[in-house]
Amino acid sequence: MAQMMEDIEKSMKRLRSGDIVKGKVIKVNENEVLVNIGYMADGIIPRQEISDDENIDPRDILKPNDEIDVLILQMDDGEGNVILSKKQADQVVVWDELNDYFEAGTPIEVTVKEVVKGGVVAPIKGIRAFIPASQLSINYVEDLNAYIGKTLKVKLIELDKKSRKVVLSRKEVEKEERELQKKEIWKTLKKGEKRRGIVTRLAKFGAFVDLGGVDGLIHLSDLSWKRVLDPAEVVSVGDEVEVYVVDFDEKKERISLALKDVKEDPWKEAVKKYKVNDIVQGKVVRITNFGAFVEIEPGVEGLVHISQITDKHIAKVTEVLSVGDEVKAKIIELKPEEKRISLSIREAEDGTSEEVLQYVQNNEEEVTIGDLLKDKLKGLKF
Template sequence: MEQTFEELFESSQYNQNIKPGQIIEANVINITPDHAVLSAGLKSESFVNINQFKNPDGEIEVSIGDKVKVVIEEIEDGEGQTRLSRQKAKNEATWSKLISATETGDIVTGLIQNRIKGGFMVLIDDVTAFLPGSLVDIRPVRETQYLEGTSSEFKVVKADKSSNNIVVSRKAALLGDSEENRGEMLSKLNEGDVVEGIIKNLTDYGAFIDLGGLDGLLHITDISWKKIKHPSERLNIAEKIQVKIISIDNEKGRVSLGLKQLEDDPWEDLIKNYEIGMKAACTISNITDYGLFMEIDDGIEGLVHVSEVDWTNNNPNPHKIANVGDQVEVMILGIDKDKRRVSLGIKQCLPNPWTDFSETHNENEKITGKIKSITDFGIFVELDGGIDGLVHISDVSWENDENIDLSAYKKSDEIETMILSIDSNKQRISLGIKQLDSDPFQEYLAKNPKNTTVKGTISEVDERNALISLADKVNGLLNISEVSRDKVEDMRSSFRPNDEIEAKIVGYDKKNRTIKLSIKAKEETEEKEALETYKKDEKESISKTTLGDLLKSKFVKDKD
């Protein structure tokens, strides 16, 4: 019968929505010796190997007209055929059932197959699971041959599809997991009891322990006093262990267990036997980018941070300086019992070159070293004991920082410096090069104080200022306002480089190491001095004339 337009449209829409990997329903429209022909409403019928429709006894378990679940492998292969798989659909259904059973505790049925190391292989539908020998029966049994080839009920302990790992327990199914049984088990347990259990599952956060019909959680922090990354470092599935009951929540039916609580807390001994400042020989247990973990005692680790490894290198690469298993002497720097942390140091067990340097050298002492590196802010010099001192750029020359050229200094060159300061606590040594010579700026000011008239040569001139060279590494500044009492429009109209001038020192800028000059002040001073000289000379002249006249008059009178 031909399909209507609506039916064709619906079929087209359906085909557009399906994708490879999806589970769909298909009709069995024919069965041949080699294939089952299925119709799923797609572009073509699909021929699926007949073995996918047989039970373990080899019998075909479907008939024409039956509906079956299948997985779409390809909507259209290279030959225009649709490829479907019933086996994959059955596997998906089985996995879904098993994963659900781990959460709900549902019982599943499976066929116990051949015995392998540690247990049995169990076929559940079309998926193989592992039955550990310890989970075969309620009580340990020696003879298990009678179980092979028989069907039995199981509880699913673990179903991890990513690793294709399924673990089942026949013992748990025999015990049952009813609320009545759980309640009875809980009533028999007390906090502090030591009980035996079987490890049924391991997770990142701990281990689930089968206590015989009731599961308890052994958290990863309660497995060992020593820090571990995963429970599998200490535990194995199906292993029998003794644990201590830490707490019981009757309302939620939860039991918290502890393994390390069966041993003495090593931290109690640590507090008694170790104190800050004590040295101890420890073994490196782990190496990270930020430091070395050292085993102090069984179950206790301390950390040597990278900054506590070497006196002369605050950031060494731990992987290049040590190996796991090396024994190293360390000093205990800190103990935090609440956080269970111990801070250790290696360099504290070695001579401190900074302290040694401070004891053998003094400030204002001259010292020679090799240039280790040159930066924008100064020069690092390697000194005795492998430590570095810094010549800050401001201590290289008496010139202004922006005028200092470090290109004259080369790495590995020997250089003489003066020790300016030593701080062994902060591990800093300040050095100076310019301090080897007297300060020409201060020397010049000492010889030429304020209000002194000095001579100099113009080295630079612009519209408003002239830079005057007064002496070696000593400069003066003449501003346009200090040229004359008359208005000057442009300095360059009256001054040229290399011109010699005379000016008066009117001030100085210690920060910029510049002496302020004034021609105007010089001229004003000279005028004032000339005026005072003139007045003095005139006064003396008047005084002399008056006295002469008096003497002459007196002489005339006496003569008469």
């Protein structure tokens, strides 16, 4: 029996307060955890020594047979129990883990706990880690509170055990993810295909859309078939849009996109709908030195040359017309293959041919040219 006791004692670990040892969870309840640490007595982890989160239920994070690191607080609590701390062991062990992650550049997952001046705090096994606002995302972060409770994949960008300083970056992870996405997009991009994206920025000349790692540009003229003077008339930053890939150049990293449906070109319908001598209604959308552009339907515009505005001599188009004016014009030339329509306001104002057509349509009886023009001839002296 003496020999047996001696053998058992030799097989037992030599433990002392402050040691960190491996243990296996035997039992868990709401107040404590029982752990086998290879000693003559099992160890007990009180609830307050399990985690920094005082409200956590031990059963939510530990279960029987889990292997964990524990720090010995007391070899004997007076009742023969060894008192352990998991949270203090984690704080010691975690520095070695953090150093490995830091040197290897390996991302880790953390959960944001609170907002502080200049950024947010995300604890790592009891170690306070800081994420500066500038490192939360590639994009500008307006509301830091929106990150509370979020789990983020981050990289360690600064680590100092002596001063217990840990600085993390979500931005660095996003950069790497973006580079991978960019390579994938360039591999699969095709002209004429549809892609979904997010509007990231508006400029005078168009809107930039993130296709998931690469930005493309929708030029003003490709936002809509109708004339657009400001991209904000059609889209806003943050909008999710479906766009057509018009063209791209990987070397220059340029992608041209179109928001308008390239298959629904209104000029295709214009060929069927309009012909020379037709009288059309339209709105003046742009004025130049040489004439005025009139939109006769969304995406279809015609030019009224300055000489076709009025019978009177005018030096400037603005003497007669303003942007927004509703006008009646006659089609005097139609070249749909060149997307060109020439209009004449002065010929439409003559109106004789239109009157004749209207009269014939509304009167079934036989009429003469004299009947049609008699009102116009009244009062004229020969």
